[in-house]
Amino acid sequence: MANLQIEHKIRCWNRLFDLTDCEADLVMFLQQEKLLTAHQISELQNTLNTYAYCALIVQHLETAVKEERLALLNYDWIILPNESIEITIITDTVRKDFTYGT
DSSP: OOHHHHEEEEHHHHHHHHHHOOOHHHHHHHHHHSSOOOOHHHHHHHHOHHHHHHHHHHHHHHHHHHOOSSSEEEEEEEEESOEEEEEEEOOOSSSEEEEOOO
């Protein structure tokens, strides 16, 4: 079951990146909130495959959740009747929404 949830999160980011140009904004946010190290950012920048990039993002976010560095990480992906995606990340100090079609 957990693997299906992780796969869903990866596909959700992948679809959001297909529909928007929010990758740089996401990385900047994660860096500002100290959720990514310089090494992790370099690792992301050197990832050529979008799916692998999304898998790394999910891995880093899931680690932040387990380490309680995120107050909330929520995925909302509706396909029909009109596709919409909303991924909400809340830290102790700020809320950031990455959206499409909402």
